Amino acid sequence: MTRFAERDALKRAAARHALGLVAPGMVVGVGTGTTARHFIAGLAELAAGGLRVSAVATSLASEVALSAAGIPVVAGELAHPIDLAVDGADEIDPALRLVKGHGGALFREKMVATAAERFVVIADGSKLVERLGATFVPVEVAPFLWRHTARRLAALGATCELRGGAGRPYRTDNGNLIVDLAFPAGLEDPERTAAEIKAVTGVLEHGLFLGLATGAIVATREGLRLLGSVAG
Ligand code: 5RP
Numbered sequence: 218m219t220r221f222a223e224r225d226a227l228k229r230a231a232a233r234h235a236l237g238l239v240a241p242g243m244v245v246g247v248g249t250g251t252t253a254r255h256f257i258a259g260l261a262e263l264a265a266g267g268l269r270v271s272a273v274a275t276s277l278a279s280e281v282a283l284s285a286a287g288i289p290v291v292a293g294e295l296a297h298p299i300d301l302a303v304d305g306a307d308e309i310d311p312a313l314r315l316v317k318g319h320g321g322a323l324f325r326e327k328m329v330a331t332a333a334e335r336f337v338v339i340a341d342g343s344k345l346v347e348r349l350g351a352t353f354v355p356v357e358v359a360p361f362l363w364r365h366t367a368r369r370l371a372a373l374g375a376t377c378e379l380r381g382g383a384g385r386p387y388r389t390d391n392g393n394l395i396v397d398l399a400f401p402a403g404l405e406d407p408e409r410t411a412a413e414i415k416a417v418t419g420v421l422e423h424g425l426f427l428g429l430a431t432g433a434i435v436a437t438r439e440g441l442r443l444l445g446s447v448a449g
Contacts, residue, residue: 223438224341224343225251227341227342227436227437227438228251228252228255228305228339228340228341228436229255230436230441231252231255231339231340231341231434231435231436231441232252232253232255232256232258232259232303232339233255233259234339234434234436234441235256235259235303235337235339235434236256236259236260236263238301238303238335238337238447239260239263239268239270239301240300241268241269241270242269242270243270243271243300243301244270244271244272244273244291244295244297244298244299244300245260245270245271245272245273245299245300245301245302245303246272246273246275246299246301246302246303246304246329246330246332246333246336247260247272247273247274247275247279247283247302247303247304247329248275248279248302248303248304248305248322248326248329248339249275249276249278249279249304249305249320249321249322249325249326250304250305250319250320250322251305252305252339252340252341253275253279253303253304253305253339254282255339256303256339257279257282257283257286260272260283260286260288261282261285261286261287261288264286264287264288265286265287270288271288271289271290271291272288272289272290272291273290273291273292273295273299273302273329273332274290274292274325275304275322275325275326275328275329276320276321276322276325276326276390277390279322295332298332298333298334299329299332299333299334300333300334300335301333301334301335301336301337302329302330302332302333302335302336302337303336303337303338303339304317304326304329304330304336304338304339305317305320305338305339305340305344306338306340306344306426306430306433307319307344307352307424308344308346308349308350308351308352309338309340309344309345309346309430309433309435309444310345310346310347310348310349310407311347313338313430313431313432313433313444313445314349314407314425314426314427314428314430315338315349315424315425315426315427315429315430316349316350316352316353316354316355316424316425316426317355317424317426318354318355318357318395318423318424319352319353319355319424321355321380321387321389321390321395322389322390323355323357323422323423323424324357324389324390324391324393324421324422325390325391326426327422327426327429330426330429330430331429335431335432335446336429336430336431336432337430337431337432337433337434337447338430338432338433338434338435339433339434340433340434340435340436341435341436341437342435342436342437342438342442344435345435348403348404348405349403349404349407349425350400350402350403350404350407350410351403352399353378353397353398353399354375354397354398354399354400354404354410354414354423354424354425355380355395355396355397355398355423355424356370356395356396356397356398356414356420356422356423356424357389357391357393357394357395357420357421357422357423358393358394358395358396358419358420358421359393359394359419359421360392360393360394361419362419363379363394363396363419365419366396366417366418366419366420367379367396369417369418369419370396370398370414370417370420373398373410373413373414374400375398375399375400376398376399376401377396377397377398378396378397378399379394379395379396379397380394380395380396380397381395391421393421398414404425407425407427408427410425411423411425411427430445431445431446432444432445432446432447433445433447434447
């Protein structure tokens with residue numbers, strides 16, 4: 218098995234385990250990315266077998282997949298909390314703090330995570346880190362004067378890169394840009410960095426998800442690791 222296939226099998230194992238948390242009638246927040254795609258595939262099978270749930274999608278891509286599976290997708294009109302949100306992550310630290318957004322959907326992902334009563338992360342073991350900032354922290358910014366916003370973000374001690382490059386910038390589902398921040402030594406104090414990023418005018422949201430995940434299902438070669446509270 219190639220390394221890619223092995224990681225994909227682990228992502229699928231984590232996603233499949235999360236399906237056990239879904240109950241009839243729930244409003245389920247559904248994530249974005251390759252791990253979340255396995256969760257959507259499983260939800261589609263359950264729906265085909267008669268399970269009735271509705272979903273809040275964290276991206277247009279996930280919305281299309283959910284709709285294709287006949288799962289009703291709700292958005293702006295949702296007045297009550299999401300029962301359960303399930304999504305992947307790019308980094309998970311021992312305190313269940315996350316970096317998310319490498320797939321570009323961080324704004325809606327954070328909206329869904331904050332609106333959910335339970336937010337369970339699904340991932341393969343490569344996402345476990347001792348300290349956040351091992352990769353990069355995506356930040357969604359308004360296109361207006363974005364270079365000015367990026368300069369202020371760089372002043373926080375980060376290397377900034379516009380996703381896609383200035384010639385063909387990546388656009389989020391919300392029509393905004395993403396600036397990826399790399400912190401050479403990682404994040405000593407993620408809460409402080411999160412507050413500093415959020416204080417920059419022009420920033421709409423960042424990929425530090427702190428105090429949001431209630432549990433995580435992490436699939437490793439040695440088996441499933443359940444972190445935090447995962448039970449239904
Ligand atoms: C998208 C995300 C994804 O959850 C994250 O990038 C993990 O992706 P994958 O499951 O493909 O490894 O935050 O914005």
